[in-house]
Amino acid sequence: MAHGPAKGIKRWLFTTNHKDIGTLYLWFSFAMFLVGGLFAMIIRAELFQPGMQLVTPEFFNQMTTMHGLVMVFGAIMPAFVGLANWMIPLMIGAPDMALPRMNNLSFWILPFAFLILVATLFMEGGGPNFGWTFYAPLSTTYAPDSVNYFIFAIHLMGASSIMGAINIIATVLNMRAPGMTLMKMPLFVWTWLITAFLLLAVMPVLAGAVTMMLMDINFGTSFFDAAGGGDPVLFQHIFWFFGHPEVYIIILPAFGVISAIIPTFSRKPLFGYSSMVYATAAIAFLSFIVWAHHMFTVGMPLAGELYFMYATMLIAVPTGVKVFNWITTMFRGAISFETPMLFAIAFVILFTIGGFTGLMLAIAPSDIQYHDSYFVVAHFHYVMVAGAVFSGTAAVYYWLPKWCGRMYNETMGKLHFWIAFIGFNIAFFPQHFLGLAGMPRRYADYALQFADWNMVSSIGAFIYGAAQILFLYNVIATIVAGKPVKEAKVWEGAEGLEWTVPTPAPYHTFATPPAVK
Amino acid sequence: MASESNYYYVPESSKLPIFTALGMGLCAYGAGSWVQGHSPMVFLIGAVILAAVLWAWFGAVIRENLAGLYNERVERSFVWGMSWFIFSEVMFFAVFFGALFYVRTIALPELGSPLETELLWKGFEPSWPLHVTPEMAVAGEAAKFKGPREIIDPWHIPLINTIILLSSSVTVHFAHTALKNANRRMFIGWLAVTVLLGAIFLGFQIYEYGEAYRHLGLTLNAGIYGTTFFMLTGFHGAHVTIGTFMLLVQLVRAIKGHFSADNCFGFEASSWYWHFVDVVWVGLFIFVYVLGS
Ligand code: HEM
Numbered sequence: 001m002a003h004g005p006a007k008g009i010k011r012w013l014f015t016t017n018h019k020d021i022g023t024l025y026l027w028f029s030f031a032m033f034l035v036g037g038l039f040a041m042i043i044r045a046e047l048f049q050p051g052m053q054l055v056t057p058e059f060f061n062q063m064t065t066m067h068g069l070v071m072v073f074g075a076i077m078p079a080f081v082g083l084a085n086w087m088i089p090l091m092i093g094a095p096d097m098a099l100p101r102m103n104n105l106s107f108w109i110l111p112f113a114f115l116i117l118v119a120t121l122f123m124e125g126g127g128p129n130f131g132w133t134f135y136a137p138l139s140t141t142y143a144p145d146s147v148n149y150f151i152f153a154i155h156l157m158g159a160s161s162i163m164g165a166i167n168i169i170a171t172v173l174n175m176r177a178p179g180m181t182l183m184k185m186p187l188f189v190w191t192w193l194i195t196a197f198l199l200l201a202v203m204p205v206l207a208g209a210v211t212m213m214l215m216d217i218n219f220g221t222s223f224f225d226a227a228g229g230g231d232p233v234l235f236q237h238i239f240w241f242f243g244h245p246e247v248y249i250i251i252l253p254a255f256g257v258i259s260a261i262i263p264t265f266s267r268k269p270l271f272g273y274s275s276m277v278y279a280t281a282a283i284a285f286l287s288f289i290v291w292a293h294h295m296f297t298v299g300m301p302l303a304g305e306l307y308f309m310y311a312t313m314l315i316a317v318p319t320g321v322k323v324f325n326w327i328t329t330m331f332r333g334a335i336s337f338e339t340p341m342l343f344a345i346a347f348v349i350l351f352t353i354g355g356f357t358g359l360m361l362a363i364a365p366s367d368i369q370y371h372d373s374y375f376v377v378a379h380f381h382y383v384m385v386a387g388a389v390f391s392g393t394a395a396v397y398y399w400l401p402k403w404c405g406r407m408y409n410e411t412m413g414k415l416h417f418w419i420a421f422i423g424f425n426i427a428f429f430p431q432h433f434l435g436l437a438g439m440p441r442r443y444a445d446y447a448l449q450f451a452d453w454n455m456v457s458s459i460g461a462f463i464y465g466a467a468q469i470l471f472l473y474n475v476i477a478t479i480v481a482g483k484p485v486k487e488a489k490v491w492e493g494a495e496g497l498e499w500t501v502p503t504p505a506p507y508h509t510f511a512t513p514p515a516v517k
Numbered sequence: 518m519a520s521e522s523n524y525y526y527v528p529e530s531s532k533l534p535i536f537t538a539l540g541m542g543l544c545a546y547g548a549g550s551w552v553q554g555h556s557p558m559v560f561l562i563g564a565v566i567l568a569a570v571l572w573a574w575f576g577a578v579i580r581e582n583l584a585g586l587y588n589e590r591v592e593r594s595f596v597w598g599m600s601w602f603i604f605s606e607v608m609f610f611a612v613f614f615g616a617l618f619y620v621r622t623i624a625l626p627e628l629g630s631p632l633e634t635e636l637l638w639k640g641f642e643p644s645w646p647l648h649v650t651p652e653m654a655v656a657g658e659a660a661k662f663k664g665p666r667e668i669i670d671p672w673h674i675p676l677i678n679t680i681i682l683l684s685s686s687v688t689v690h691f692a693h694t695a696l697k698n699a700n701r702r703m704f705i706g707w708l709a710v711t712v713l714l715g716a717i718f719l720g721f722q723i724y725e726y727g728e729a730y731r732h733l734g735l736t737l738n739a740g741i742y743g744t745t746f747f748m749l750t751g752f753h754g755a756h757v758t759i760g761t762f763m764l765l766v767q768l769v770r771a772i773k774g775h776f777s778a779d780n781c782f783g784f785e786a787s788s789w790y791w792h793f794v795d796v797v798w799v800g801l802f803i804f805v806y807v808l809g810s
């Protein structure tokens with residue numbers, strides 16, 4: 001294992017190196033981000049004005065469905081697995097991931113899965129059109145024929161996630177350098193460890209859900225068919241038992257990134273390290289017992305509504321602990337505002353807004369009004385875009401110099417940030433108003449009183465979309481022609497093992513474990 | 518420098534994973550088109566590729582192990598890997614058990630509530646086993662989902678199968694003890710008995726399915742009872758098949774002399790899997806067969 005990378009394409013096809021695989025994941029994720037983004041642009045272009053302009057309603061439904069699926073499973077999740085691959089071995093002083101060949105496998109499954117998924121758009125009857133939550137019976141009795149390909153694509157993604165999670169658990173539990181005790185691990189490693197457990201617990205549940213669909217559609221079972229004694233609501237329970245932990249699978253690693261960046265640019269250690277660890281574990285635990293807050297309108301018994309309402313609100317407590325700790329870390333710090341820090345601060349502010357709208361949605365009696373409106377759309381884009389995606393963007397700017405030995409152009413980085421920040425808020429803040437005023441989600445057309453804010457929202461979305469082209473340009477320009485950096489510690493305030501290896505990080509690091517004091 | 522290469526074995530770049538991914542991708546695409554009524558060709562090609570690559574992959578791992586490349590730390594990665602894989606399998610079964618409990622305690626009583634019977638399913642009465650589905654209550658024999666006429670008696674084949682599977686967990690444990698005591702003959706013997714018990718279990722299970730389909734009207738389409746019955750026992754049966762195959766491979770390896778008291782991960786992993794399959798069966802026996810009749 002002493003030698004460097006293989007030559008040419010073979011390096012990427014056959015690699016067992018965690019840095020190569022991390023890079024593959026990150027580029028794949030970015031490609032999917034652009035594909036999902038294209039779908040979003042089509043949605044916003046159609047909604048620019050009331051009435052039907054560009055696409056048919058059927059195609060519009062396929063776009064909302066595919067946008068959600070591609071962004072969640074293709075863009076956000078692989079982005080953080082990519083970061084995990086690159087950074088966890090560096091952060092804990094391991095020579096590589098614990099199971100390097102399986103690591104390669106869990107990546108290469110994804111292109112096949114998404115090839116199949118995206119191919120459904122070109123099949124007879126069109127692609128999935130039942131929303132990214134694929135509720136039965138829309139996704140069973142009334143589904144297009146291509147649903148079977150969708151089902152097997154989901155199976156592939158699940159297999160990839162499970163293997164990735166197993167790899168991360170084995171790496172963190174087994175490959176830490178001597179002296180790197182659990183409570184010394186960087187928070188990014190902690191949040192990923194806990195996320196990996198969430199993945200192992202819920203990806204099989206998702207596999208179960210699509211398997212039941214497959215059987216109902218093709219083999220005459222009646223899981224979701226009341227005629228045979230089943231229940232479509234059963235689908236929603238199973239989906240959200242997966243779905244709610246899934247949103248924390250998306251956000252917990254993002255928390256880890258923010259917990260690395262804020263101390264660096266505040267030049268202070270993270271405030272309340274152990275409370276961060278416990279809060280992460282508490283959030284993960286709670287995420288299993290709140291799923292039916294997505295189902296307040298299906299007709300639950302009153303006791304169920306109350307239980308799920310209060311349990312959901314409880315999540316705000318550990319989440320609040322985190323936000324408090326980030327802010328307290330910055331308090332009286334010697335703060336500087338490089339691009340990663342700007343994204344991190346924006347994360348804290350905007351994620352908190354998303355958390356608050358979540359609390360509003362958690363109030364069962366009010367949710368009956370908000371449910372399936374644009375208010376929900378605004379809520380989850382504040383947590384998923386300004387949360388997960390901003391955090392991923394921050395991570396790229398933060399670690400890119402370590403990865404490729406070149407510094408990005410700070411002015412261009414800041415420009416990207418401001419365009420993204422402004423575009424995002426113009427796109428999604430008005431959606432709160434639209435939702436509260438009663439505009440339902442997932443429709444290709446709307447009533448005239450919603451026209452103004454929709455136009456504003458679309459303009460914001462186009463700005464945010466354009467910002468991503470700038471992001472792509474910045475990353476490529478840095479890799480090709482950025483100013484070379486030599487210092488191991490790229491950021492003066494940074495702490496941790498990843499900053500002790502040379503810059504750019506050599507192909508193999510920590511073949512012998514470092515000593516951790 | 519010696520410690521450098523000994524610290525952890527990181528394999529060279531490898532063609533195995535991407536061909537595994539190719540096999541899986543073809544299987545997925547092929548399965549999608551197959552259930553849609555097209556030819557199973559793509560699926561079969563994928564399956565052949567997958568089988569061949571996995572064969573090569575496990576072969577490579579066994580060779581590396583015999584070459585002494587795996588130290589204790591590498592082995593611990595395998596242990597964590599297998600344990601958490603089994604955990605994910607537990608969660609997979611949990612969904613289907615969850616569906617069973619949900620249907621029995623929530624969905625069926627709701628379908629039999631005054632409102633539902635008034636508006637939708639006139640005359641429907643919830644029961645378990647559900648011989649008369651809601652659709653049947655309304656449409657009679659014309660219904661698509663017809664409940665089973667009879668169900669499997671837990672105290673015949675299922676009881677025998679319980680005894681078989683429980684004993685097989687014991688015999689695989691005996692094999693393990695024999696291996697630890699370096700008693701090669703007993704090790705191979707008990708392992709062979711375990712594989713045999715697994716095969717007998719499967720034989721009974723197939724026979725039971727035949728009975729259900731031919732004589733009891735208990736089929737996959739027999740409403741929610743048939744659905745939960747066949748999905749739970751079917752996935753379990755599939756796992757027994759995999760487990761038996763895994764143990765069979767270990768048996769061949771045992772005969773070839775691959776294992777020693779402190780180098781037997783392949784065998785141990787298969788035996789954990791076997792115990793897991795066994796525990797799931799106990800759940801099935803109680804919740805599907807005994808409490809379901
Ligand atoms: C304090 C924390 C949070 C609370 C109390 C909360 C609460 C809720 C509630 C009650 C809903 C259902 C609204 C409805 O459909 O009527 C919802 C929807 C949603 N939330 Fe959150 N949430 C929180 C944080 C998050 C986070 C961190 C994420 C992801 C990163 C997230 C992602 C989503 C998504 C994707 C949906 C919509 C799913 C759909 O119907 O398509 N939420 N949230």
Ligand SMILES: [Cu+2]
Nearest residue numbers: 244247293294
């Ligand atoms: Cu939720």
